[in-house]
Amino acid sequence: MIFKFAYRNILRQKRRTFFTIMTMTVGFTLAAIIIGWTDGSYNLIIEKFTRAYLGHIQIHYQDYLEQPTLYKNIDNYREVGKKLDELQTAESWAPRLYAAGLVSVGEKSTVGQIIGIDPILENKATGFHKQVKKGKTISKTPAKQVVIGKVLAKTLNASIGDTLYIVSQAADGSIANDMYKIIGIVESDDQMKDRMAIYMHLYDAQKLMVLENRVHEIVVMVEDINKVDEVVSQIENSLNNSQLNVLPWMEVNKSFYATMQMDKESNNILSYVVMLIVGIGVLNTVLMAVLERTREFGVLKALGTRPLQIFILIIVEVLIMTIASIVLGAILGTAANYALSHYGIKMPVSYDLAGVTFDTLISEVNLKSIVFPSVLVILAALLVSLFPAVYAAKTEPAKTMRFH
Amino acid sequence: MDEQIGKEVIVTENLKKTYHDNGIPVYAVRGVDLTITRGEFTAIMGPSGSGKTTLLNLISGLDTPTEGKVWLNSKLVSEMTGNELSDFRRDNIGFIFQAYNLIPVLTVEENVEYIMLLQGVPPEERHKRVLKILEEVGLVEMIDRKPPQLSGGQQQRVAVARAMVAKPAIILADEPTANLDSETSGELLDMMRKLNESTGMTFLFSSHDPIVIQRARRVITLTDGKISNDKIKR
Numbered sequence A: 001m002i003f004k005f006a007y008r009n010i011l012r013q014k015r016r017t018f019f020t021i022m023t024m025t026v027g028f029t030l031a032a033i034i035i036g037w038t039d040g041s042y043n044l045i046i047e048k049f050t051r052a053y054l055g056h057i058q059i060h061y062q063d064y065l066e067q068p069t070l071y072k073n074i075d076n077y078r079e080v081g082k083k084l085d086e087l088q089t090a091e092s093w094a095p096r097l098y099a100a101g102l103v104s105v106g107e108k109s110t111v112g113q114i115i116g117i118d119p120i121l122e123n124k125a126t127g128f129h130k131q132v133k134k135g136k137t138i139s140k141t142p143a144k145q146v147v148i149g150k151v152l153a154k155t156l157n158a159s160i161g162d163t164l165y166i167v168s169q170a171a172d173g174s175i176a177n178d179m180y181k182i183i184g185i186v187e188s189d190d191q192m193k194d195r196m197a198i199y200m201h202l203y204d205a206q207k208l209m210v211l212e213n214r215v216h217e218i219v220v221m222v223e224d225i226n227k228v229d230e231v232v233s234q235i236e237n238s239l240n241n242s243q244l245n246v247l248p249w250m251e252v253n254k255s256f257y258a259t260m261q262m263d264k265e266s267n268n269i270l271s272y273v274v275m276l277i278v279g280i281g282v283l284n285t286v287l288m289a290v291l292e293r294t295r296e297f298g299v300l301k302a303l304g305t306r307p308l309q310i311f312i313l314i315i316v317e318v319l320i321m322t323i324a325s326i327v328l329g330a331i332l333g334t335a336a337n338y339a340l341s342h343y344g345i346k347m348p349v350s351y352d353l354a355g356v357t358f359d360t361l362i363s364e365v366n367l368k369s370i371v372f373p374s375v376l377v378i379l380a381a382l383l384v385s386l387f388p389a390v391y392a393a394k395t396e397p398a399k400t401m402r403f404h
Numbered sequence B: 001m002d003e004q005i006g007k008e009v010i011v012t013e014n015l016k017k018t019y020h021d022n023g024i025p026v027y028a029v030r031g032v033d034l035t036i037t038r039g040e041f042t043a044i045m046g047p048s049g050s051g052k053t054t055l056l057n058l059i060s061g062l063d064t065p066t067e068g069k070v071w072l073n074s075k076l077v078s079e080m081t082g083n084e085l086s087d088f089r090r091d092n093i094g095f096i097f098q099a100y101n102l103i104p105v106l107t108v109e110e111n112v113e114y115i116m117l118l119q120g121v122p123p124e125e126r127h128k129r130v131l132k133i134l135e136e137v138g139l140v141e142m143i144d145r146k147p148p149q150l151s152g153g154q155q156q157r158v159a160v161a162r163a164m165v166a167k168p169a170i171i172l173a174d175e176p177t178a179n180l181d182s183e184t185s186g187e188l189l190d191m192m193r194k195l196n197e198s199t200g201m202t203f204l205f206s207s208h209d210p211i212v213i214q215r216a217r218r219v220i221t222l223t224d225g226k227i228s229n230d231k232i233k234r
């Protein structure tokens, strides 16, 4: 009965009800898009960033990450790899060896970061071959070839086919020096790598640095990035080696993770602003609906309707409109997010976040983009209805029904 | 039931109400001692401003007295508050107002059954009682209409039906014919009196309309908030 009554009441002023529902629907839809877009974009950045190089999980020897040295390395990395292969949740893995060295081509020289990789595993994990934009990628068997960053190539004035000299200090203290043939140029979303990286076959790097069978880092890609923490503990259990430090990407690159979180928060504020506007719209409607019906509330109260029952009537009226808006908004918001997830909007200017270039608005359809706006709309609507509903509940029949 | 005939339904004792209009006291009701017994059909007569509405509101608990007491069915109404008062009105008083009696979005049936709904009367029972009372006020065929589709007289008859359907101890009507023409007023009062006679329910109404007054069996005259005359006809 109360629903029927409330429903008929909101149909009294069809136009006003329509605009109120529209206000709430638009607010809901905007909030849903903001959330879908925020999550979509950041997940895309995270995906790009972790896929390109960082990986979802990294394994190092002790505190290599904080204080990297040549000597903090993982011995017999293949054994670790075997255990990772056994884990269903780990999709792929790749070993890396790092060293710094003086590099030169002809007259030009600079400092570079030598990265020894397993071409097959690295490609599986991070799509390395695709990052080689010019020339060829490193061959499966070691052949003293290198692929260098785009900016580095420019600095060295080097082109494909040139010979690259590397001088460094090997792990045994001897001078490490050798010559390599530049066979490709790498261009990635990571500016640091473009500026510094010299990729070579892991075996070549191990030989150069006298670190046979050793690596500094193993990256792991997981099936589901949202379950990365679980996979970390699975790997820890499986390795059962306290010397090896297994970390999710959020901890490997804390500043990147923090930037992501902060940007998400700041976008949430937008949703709150939208809801404030919705709240004002609803307040206006409910106030009018209550004020023009004071006589009626007077009659209802005189007949013996309890104040709480009048309060509930008003709240139910608001809730009916709110639920209609949520249903409409969920449909519109999901449709918009779906469209935006398929056809991202190219932004007029691209921007860099944690070294990753980002130029397309991509949305995402997720539960949060429906649940969060629903909660916001309901809260906003209920909050602004409290006062008018209490006002209606307190109607004094003797005052409102005086005729003179 | 019969043994209750002659019993007091309403008793007021030294009832007073003083309003303050911008600090100036307005003595609306100035010491009314009144007893209404079961089955009465009584009019409160008096010019505009004599305190009729105030007196009726004090009796029903819609207003609280400045001084004095009101008993309705031996319960001290003047000291009830909140839900107790709401529930008491729902169960003991039937109201007929001057105008805007009915809820425009509810059908005649829904308007009439509203109080029974609050009381938790089961649907079949409600429907049965609505049909019976609408028959008595001659509006069965209007059962599914909404108030705006009814004439003023019909609306007041629905209000009478609503006031009576839950069988309250008393039916209070403040100038029920104020918005009706004299012919319709007469018809409404005739109908009310007939229902009073057939059901034995108690009616107390106010008016300054001779058409109404002449149909009352007891006429109480209010002058400046005091009873100046009280006579039972025949």
Ligand SMILES: Nc1ncnc2c1ncn2[C@@H]1O[C@H](COP(=O)(O)OP(=O)(O)O)[C@@H](O)[C@H]1O
Pocket (backbone or CB within 6 Å): B019, B020, B021, B026, B027, B028, B046, B047, B048, B049, B050, B051, B052, B053, B054, B055
């Ligand atoms: N809420 C109020 N505030 C101030 N004065 C009031 C109020 N209600 C009624 N009055 C005054 O009390 C007197 C009695 O009014 P009322 O009971 O409405 O008389 P009636 O119904 O006989 O016309 C009038 O002078 C009226 O102006």
Ligand SMILES: [Mg+2]
Pocket (backbone or CB within 6 Å): B052, B053, B054, B174, B175
């Ligand atoms: Mg009056």
